[in-house]
Amino acid sequence: MEITVLAFGIAKDIFGRESIQIEIDEGRDVTTLKASLEQHYPKLKELASYMVAVNDEYAHASTVLQTGDEIAIIPPVSGG
Amino acid sequence: MEITVLAFGIAKDIFGRESIQIEIDEGRDVTTLKASLEQHYPKLKELASYMVAVNDEYAHASTVLQTGDEIAIIPPVSGG
């Protein structure tokens, strides 16, 4: 399935845009997504850390992605 | 010597006015003053506690009083 991944902060700079499309197999989890993203965008691995949000919530590594999910890359936050 | 003692808060109510004159011997300290005041105004002994200030500073029990000192009774404070 093709999923859309939103990017914020430095992730937007790394992707070069506000969102990207990426093809992953049905039933795959956040860990798979991160591995795939890091293959395409190796600079993600240079970050202090980054999280993945699924439908506006922080997701676990084992969270399975589904068609229609809103997925976002959350680099280290620095609000306040 | 005759000294003036300022009163605030409940001490003003106990004295019935904003200041009183009291006669104590030269060279006497805060402890003597308190004993003398408590003799004239026994209600002072009902307070949770009270301090004596000499010249705008909290005084020790052994602080010796001198002519011209500004002396005040400081019942438990409750500002803020």
Added chain:
Amino acid sequence: MIDILLSTEPLDVSYCISLVQSPECGGIDVFIGTVRSQTKGKQVVRLEFEAYERMAVKEMRKIADQAMSNWPVHKIAVHHRTGVLQIGEVPVVIAVSAAHRDAAFDACRYIIDTLKQTVPIWKKEVFEDGEVWVAAHP
């Protein structure tokens, strides 16, 4: 910079904040005391604050000086009101600015905690059926 005020006029919270604001600071902590409508379940009509003015100002400044030496804070404002206050009015405002927020929080809390213990100001609670000097009796 330390700004101390004891006044019978309503306190200006925004002014206190503007006094401590600075481009060198990353955070400001502000404590605002407000008059509660109830105390121990009893309806309060109004409060009356009285101060031994000269000594109160001196003690307020001492506390702010101590806060300045204990924490890396930049500016401090301590404003206290006296006289008659109605429900919701503000008896005290403390504003502290610092490069980093931990110092601002710690210093602000120290100042209000110490002010309540040492500054010669007295609060009388007035009820429908009487009045009481707070903390006077055990």
Added chain:
Amino acid sequence: MIDILLSTEPLDVSYCISLVQSPECGGIDVFIGTVRSQTKGKQVVRLEFEAYERMAVKEMRKIADQAMSNWPVHKIAVHHRTGVLQIGEVPVVIAVSAAHRDAAFDACRYIIDTLKQTVPIWKKEVFEDGEVWVAAHP
């Protein structure tokens, strides 16, 4: 009562305070973040804040909910600004009212500490000679 705001407009500190003020409360603690002119000794030109808006609002509310359950506080306002901010401007205001001050202080500090750890908002520091997303790299 919890009031959450994420806005590109300048924040109104007095409004935040008025939102939490209440006759049931004896104290309000307010934290005001301000943009510092320097970071690690380097002159800052401006800051740019970006948010994952829907999630940021959700996370800010979660934190305020947690504060409400952890401490006996009455009302909470958490306002955060996004977009371009100049030196001295205010990216965040947190106001907490409570019957007793300890709860207001503890809750306010918890909220800003947690906000900085979990709310998806990012700050870019812009210098004369470049820019950096804060905390992005080790």
